[in-house]
Structures are given as structure tokens and as C-alpha cells.
Amino acid sequence: MSVPAIVHLMYFPWDREQQLKTDPEDFDHTPVDLLRKYAVGMEVKLWTYPAAKALCEQYYPAVWEALRNIARPVMLVDVLRWVVVHHFGGLYWQINTTPLVPMEAYLPPAGKNVRLFTEFDLTPEQCRRAIFEPIRAGEPEEAKRIMIQVFAAEPGAPFVTNVIRLLQERVQQYRPQRDYDILFITGNAAASTAYDRFGRNDPGVALTSLAESRRMIKLHYQGSWRTDPRSTETVTTPRIARAGMPASAGWRRSLRNFYYRFLAPHPHDTAMGQHELMGGERTLGRLLSVVHNLNISRVVEIADAPLGTIGLQAVSIHPSRAVIARHKQEPGAVWRHINLFYSTLPKGDLFICPNYPGKCVWMGL
Numbered sequence: 400m401s402v403p404a405i406v407h408l409m410y411f412p413w414d415r416e417q418q419l420k421t422d423p424e425d426f427d428h429t430p431v432d433l434l435r436k437y438a439v440g441m442e443v444k445l446w447t448y449p450a451a452k453a454l455c456e457q458y459y460p461a462v463w464e465a466l467r468n469i470a471r472p473v474m475l476v477d478v479l480r481w482v483v484v485h486h487f488g489g490l491y492w493q494i495n496t497t498p499l500v501p502m503e504a505y506l507p508p509a510g511k512n513v514r515l516f517t518e519f520d521l522t523p524e525q526c527r528r529a530i531f532e533p534i535r536a537g538e539p540e541e542a543k544r545i546m547i548q549v550f551a552a553e554p555g556a557p558f559v560t561n562v563i564r565l566l567q568e569r570v571q572q573y574r575p576q577r578d579y580d581i582l583f584i585t586g587n588a589a590a591s592t593a594y595d596r597f598g599r600n601d602p603g604v605a606l607t608s609l610a611e612s613r614r615m616i617k618l619h620y621q622g623s624w625r626t627d628p629r630s631t632e633t634v635t636t637p638r639i640a641r642a643g644m645p646a647s648a649g650w651r652r653s654l655r656n657f658y659y660r661f662l663a664p665h666p667h668d669t670a671m672g673q674h675e676l677m678g679g680e681r682t683l684g685r686l687l688s689v690v691h692n693l694n695i696s697r698v699v700e701i702a703d704a705p706l707g708t709i710g711l712q713a714v715s716i717h718p719s720r721a722v723i724a725r726h727k728q729e730p731g732a733v734w735r736h737i738n739l740f741y742s743t744l745p746k747g748d749l750f751i752c753p754n755y756p757g758k759c760v761w762m763g764l
């Protein structure tokens with residue numbers, strides 16, 4: 400059996416009181432539309448609450464019975480993402496996550512029926528800190544934090560079956576008292592336990608390393624499900640360790656800039672070289688009247704063509720060195736390579752940025 404070329408998206412809108420909204424379509428569908436354009440040759444299926452509920456009720460009634468009175472809507476999404484992939488197979492993709500390679504690259508390699516990705520490699524100290532979370536009852540966290548934002552599997556994959564069973568058991572056994580409990584019951588910490596118990600020695604499961612996962616995936620943490628004051632958290636999202644970086648933020652930026660300019664390519668630069676992300680229709684021309692009315696003289700745009708001919712002092716920035724090489728010799732063109740992980744933005748009155756992977760959709764003063 401092979402993994403079907405389906406990308407599953409799931410979104411259940413909820414309000415500030417952590418209650419599902421009456422209208423299941425009450426959210427911005429732009430990321431869905433953009434991914435449909437990007438995932439060439441793949442079916443992109445959006446799961447709203449009624450559709451996912453109907454599937455689970457029909458084919459996984461025991462799971463739905465456990466979910467019927469679940470405490471938070473995010474926990475529904477946590478569980479049902481595994482259900483739809485178990486039933487249909489394919490790739491689960493969390494809305495607002497940015498792909499850095501073509502979508503088919505996320506599917507399991509030959510001979511594997513599941514592909515997982517690493518969110519964090521926890522240090523021994525970070526693992527031990529978790530014992531202070533009451534719900535863990537003195538058990539440390541697993542060293543591999545597994546993503547639930549992106550994963551792929553064949554229909555009925557045994558590992559996914561075991562994940563669903565573990566989540567069902569925890570939903571029936573526990574009720575969250577704080578935000579970390581959600582991670583433990585249905586979230587990334589639960590998936591990490593599942594990998595440690597069922598996936599580590601499963602020859603059908605491929606786990607992508609942390610470095611490779613970051614080369615392929617850009618996560619965006621929204622945090623709309625959180626309700627705890629941050630000061631009460633015992634276990635927080637691990638920070639990326641950079642050996643030898645001094646405490647000064649200025650020195651850190653300078654050293655990162657030097658390192659990635661001259662010593663080693665940044666993973667995002669590598670991804671840009673393999674797959675050009677930016678494209679789309681130029682929109683600045685339509686905005687010129689607005690620009691002039693605001694007395695803007697210097698524009699910075701992430702662009703795929705030079706701006707020097709529009710009568711403004713403009714700098715075009717781009718994360719792809721190949722794009723810059725194509726345009727930097729053109730008359731009036733001022734180009735700079737920018738990687739927001741280590742570069743400093745040029746000064747400007749107006750910044751225009753595209754919402755990857757589509758058109759230029761917003762401007763910021």
C-alpha cells in the first residue's frame with residue numbers, strides 16, 4: 400500500500416472562551432487557497448468540524464464517544480487529525496505552517512508507511528523539568544519532541560492506530576487543569592510518548608531529524624489555545640541552543656550574520672536554492688497613489704523584480720541569491736539578500752511583504 404497524494408488541513412474556529420463558534424467556516428480561508436496552488440498534483444482537503452465529526456462518529460465511534468465532552472476544542476483537532484490520516488492516508492498539514500520544499504517531499508520514503516518530523520531535541524535538563532508537571536506523576540519527558548503539525552502515513556498504519564489508542568485513553572483518564580496538560584493528553588508531548596513506545600522500533604516509521612525538519616518546515620506558533628498566565632508554566636517551549644553565543648543580543652546578531660554569510664549556509668538559504676518560493680503578481684504599481692499621498696520616499700519590498708523604475712528610492716530584498724543574481728545588473732535596481740533569521744533589514748518608510756506562498760497581500764508602515 401502507498402501513501403495517497405492527499406494533503407489534509409483541519410480548522411475548527413473557537414472564541415475567547417474556548418468554545419467552538421457556531422459557524423464552522425468562520426475563519427480566513429486564504430492559507431487553504433494558497434496551499435491548493437502550491438501543492439501541485441495533490442488533492443488538498445479541508446476538514447471542518449461537521450465533516451470530521453461525521454467521519455469519526457461513523458468509523459471510529461469509540462473515539463468519538465471519548466471526545467464528546469472534551470474540555471478544549473484544540474484537543475478535538477489534536478485527535479481528529481490522526482483519525483483522518485488513519486482513515487484516508489496522506490499528509491496532515493497544519494494551517495499557517497510554511498512549506499520550504501515541494502509537498503511530495505513530506506511523504507514517507509520508500510519502504511516506510513509513516514513519516515514523522517522532529518519539533519525539538521530536548522536536553523536532559525528539559526526532560527527532567529517535566530517531572531514537576533502534576534499530570535506527569537514524576538515521569539520525565541521524552542528527549543524527542545515529535546511534531547503533530549506535519550506528518551504522513553498510509554491508511555491504517557499501525558503506528559497511527561497506536562497513537563489514536565493512546566490519545567483516547569488519555570482523554571478518558573485525564574481532564575486538563577493547565578495548558579501543559581493539553582500537550583500531555585493530546586498534543587505534541589503525547590505524540591512524543593507514542594513515538595517512544597510504538598514508533599522508535601517500528602521499521603515502518605521514518606523520523607526526520609531536527610536539522611532536516613527545520614530545513615523543510617517553518618512552524619508558526621499561534622497560541623490561541625493557551626489560557627495560563629505564562630508565569631505559571633513549568634515546561635516551556637525549548638529555546639534553540641546556540642553554543643558559544645554571548646548574552647548580548649547585539650553580539651548574537653552580529654555573530655549569526657557573520658557565520659551565515661561566510662561559514663555555512665542557513666537552512667532557509669539552502670531551501671531557497673532548491674526551490675524558489677517567491678512568485679506572484681506585482682502589486683506596487685496599483686498602490687503608487689497611496690504611497691505618494693503618504694509622502695513615502697523609501698520603499699523596501701520582498702520582490703521578484705526591481706523597483707527602481709517607479710520614481711521612488713526602493714530596495715528590493717529577497718531570500719534567494721539566484722533571484723538577486725538575475726536582477727542586480729538591471730538599471731535602477733538595488734538588491735540585497737535578506738534572511739530574517741540573521742540579517743538586519745534596511746531602513747525604509749514602507750515595507751511590503753508577500754504572504755508566502757502567494758501574492759503580495761499586506762503592507763506595513
